[in-house]
Amino acid sequence: MSGLVRDALGAGCRVVAVDRLRGGSRKGVYRVRLDGTRTASVIVYSWAEAENFWPGAPETDPADPFAPVSGLVPFLTAQRTLDSLGARVPRVLLADDGRRRFPADVAVVEDVSGGTLEALFETDPTRAAKALGELAEMLEVMHRHQGRHYGKVDLLKRGGSVSDASCERRVLDRALRDVEEAAGRDGRIGAAGAALRDRLHELADRVSPRTEYGLIHGELGPDHVLVGADGHPVLIDIEGLMYFDVEWEHVFLQLRFGERYTVLARPGLDPQRLDLYMLAMRLSLVAGPLRLLDGDFPDRESMQGIAEHNAKEALALLPLA
Known part of the structure; x- marks a missing residue:
């Protein structure tokens, strides 16, 4: 190099x-x-x-x-x-x-020298709290920056084709594929496949149409936020930047930031979308890691742990019989 x-x-x-x-x-x-x-x-x-x-x-x-x-x-x-x-x-x-x-x-x-926000929560909670507050402000600006079409920013900037399907339909279709794919690798998902598909359709039917979309990172956990020497947050792994329902981002933020999510929360989110997207996100975090393990990804134990945890959480979202 x-x-x-x-x-x-x-x-x-x-x-x-x-x-x-x-x-x-x-x-x-x-x-x-x-x-x-x-x-x-x-x-x-x-x-x-x-x-x-x-x-x-x-x-x-x-x-x-x-x-x-x-x-x-x-x-x-x-x-x-x-x-x-x-x-x-x-x-x-x-x-x-x-x-x-x-x-x-x-x-x-x-090279942003301050390490990840995830690590800073452990080593310097006061500095991390300040960076988290700034991250909340940054996300508010992004999410209020709206587009008339959803999709990857790169595709839209190049004038690529846009989809006729709604965001919630895209999420539903993906989640149904994730159920099918995960079922072949995880017996618990396979046994609950019919119940998961029924629940996904039920939740999707409750969502009302929408025609404006916010700018979201798409996979924003505290490991994808660096903190500079000046204490300011810096976003990385940004290739998936897209216009989409901001509820998709907020579901991921809830999962990755846990109790600290309250700083990032905002009013006015659609509860029906949140319900659908939470189950869909859990299923994605089962199917995706298991798919990655079909290859030669080196950190296999962590991927297996992600799939295991999210399989349990997805099944817990099913209504009691």
Whole structure:
């Protein structure tokens, strides 16, 4: 990576160490430590095929907001969109899809030095609470930034086709597929398959139509928020940025932030959507991790734990017989 980083920062810098960071399932994330420059380190994103741990999947509808998204172009579109709204994201120092410097699409971005918000909750709760409050303000700006169509920001900016199906229909269809897929890998989901499908249809029937959509991260947990040296929150893993029902984001926030979600909560959310999306999200967090385990994802124990926990929680959402 030496030539790549020198192009980003100047000929005087020298790479002294490269560490692969945990967590990425669709791209490689590397911390590159430097000498000969004021910048102690940078982060390199690599969208090489070998860095994508998800097993091959059949072709999907590009207008589907849940279709897999990865790559330099979606990253740059999301980065510029969020930056234009004042939402803090890592600064891009170099982006290259020519594959002359490096055998993959790559970006060199600033290394936000304060670690994740998740870790900061444990080591410095006061500083974490301040960053969480700022995150709430940032999300309010994003969620109030509305579009007339839903879908991935990258697709919409390129003038791609939009879907005629409603958000809730998309969520329902995906959840039904997740039930079917998870049933083959988890006996409890298989045994409750009919009850889960009936409940999903029942909840979807209660949702009223909507025609405006907010800007959401799509997978925002405290591990996808870094905290800079200045204490401000910084969003990462942003390629999935999309316009969608903000209730989808809030369900994920509830799951990932737990009791701290109260800081991020907002009035006016649709309770019918929240009910449908909570069950759908739980099922997604069963089927997705189990699918990932079909490949060679290295952190297998954590994925198995996510699937196990969410299977129990999904079944707990079924009404008592």
